[in-house]
Amino acid sequence: MIANDDMHDLLAAYAVDAVSPEERSIVEVALAGDPQLRKELDEHRTVLALLAEAVDPHPSTPSPLVWDQISAEIAGVDEVSPKLASVRDIQAQKRFSRWTATLAFAAMALALLLGVSVFQLQQERGTPAFETAIQELLDDPSAIVATLEAAGTVNADARIVLGSDGVGYVYADSLPVLDASRTYQLWAIVDDRVISAGVLGADPDNSPFQVVGDVAGFAITEEVAGGVPVSEGETIAVWLRNA
Structure with a gap:
């Protein structure tokens, strides 16, 4: 049985499609029997959808x-x-490892929050x-x-x-x-x-x-x-x- 913390890490990795086939099967079985996990996955995907609209997913490289x-x-x-x-x-x-994917998801959520903060500051200029x-x-x-x-x-x-x-x-x-x-x-x-x-x-x-x-x-x-x-x-x- 997978520990609770490991399952949350796996779920974050699953949300960004960074799991192996074996890990995917484990997550999907857990999702089928746990409405709380399904809710958490929906929250992850909501954040990702917002980021897709608010943050450029392809960082620029210099000429x-x-x-x-x-x-x-x-x-x-x-x-x-x-x-x-x-x-x-x-x-x-x-x-991507499970640990890396979890950090990546946290960074994306932080980017969204920072983007909102900067938008508010732009509105307050002057x-x-x-x-x-x-x-x-x-x-x-x-x-x-x-x-x-x-x-x-x-x-x-x-x-x-x-x-x-x-x-x-x-x-x-x-x-x-x-x-x-x-x-x-x-x-x-x-x-x-x-x-x-x-x-x-x-x-x-x-x-x-x-x-x-x-x-x-x-x-x-x-x-x-x-x-x-x-x-x-x-x-x-x-x-x-x-x-």
Whole structure:
């Protein structure tokens, strides 16, 4: 007989289709005789359905140009690229375990909650509540405060403050105003990926964003208006955590 905690882990893995045929059979037998487990599975699937609408399931990867620029800033292309290639090879060979699937589901639920929080902050921009939230984060000793420095020919920088809950603010009002057909876009460097953290507009101000994971750096690029899933534009400013 499977322990109760193991069954809950299996159920989370089952919800994201990360179980073996044998484990699938065990879960389906348990579901047939346990209405509480069926209710829990429905809750898992509801969260996944909401995430499918609210969160891009395919994290963006950088264009070769952007990643080369970031890699060069870190330590040089020749040193960084083999390391990243090794990480990608290992990740490609990994199969979801029950433990990994449970963590993945928890991370997805957290992403949904953070997305709602950022939406609320966007609605409050320019209000006293918005300014108070920024000040409280600046006063938090655990927050990351980062200054993005110019990475190319544009004389520009930006500042970011990021809380331990993954909610942050980017101060980009010093960036030069772009043509209406262009926009600035914020990217977060998480592990060996560069994921979009928000479209800032052609004349950016202070903007909230959210990111899930251990952030190694940030970059701001110039893209076509509306933003892009994969950057092909010029890198304007970069900050690297351990540089």
